[in-house]
Amino acid sequence: MMTFLNENQHSNRGLFLGSLSAILLTMYIKYVHYKRRILTDEYLKEVSIPKTIEEAHKISRKFMYQDFPFLGTKALEFGLFKTYGIPSISQILNGTGQLTHETNRRYDDTDILIREFTEHSPSFKRSQSAIKRMNEIHSHYKISNRDYLYVLSVFIVEPIVWAEKFGYRAVSPKEKIAFY
Secondary structure, three states, X not given: OOOOOOHHHHXXXXXXXXXXXXXXXXXXXXXXXXXXXXXXXXXXXXXXXOOOHHHHHHHHHHHHHHHOHHHHHHHHHHHHHHHOOOHHHHHHXXXXXXXXXXXXXXXXXXXXXXXXXXXXXXXXXXXXXXXXXXXXXXXXOOOOHHHHHHHHHHHHHHHHHHHHHHOOOOOOHHHXXXXX
């Protein structure tokens, strides 16, 4: 004989399954973070404090694309958005239509160029071409050195700040040195 659950029993079963799912997901995430932390700790014990740009790039690349891929991306996106709040920068962007008519294209172009020199070694032609192209694009505008330094510092500091604030582990001194 089949019995049907009354509404109260059905509601309790849903609550139980939802709670169980949340607990299992939390356990899985904690396990993944634990394993990542072990791998990262082993890696950071093996590498020395970066002395060359190649060593620094290797550490920062691992940080951005293996340890904190989501946070790294969001930090750079937020950092780009943050630069729009500087009056001299937003004035240039507004004058070119980059903030009103070409928003998606500007974001995509910036993302592609930054990825080229963060994903690839500084000695690779792709990295060098991306940096050359970025300098070429910006050379058409009167941008102060102060604004260049601010934007550069935002892209260096934001991933570290976001990882410290929202990440599953602290950022190591070697990683900070690699970024700076």
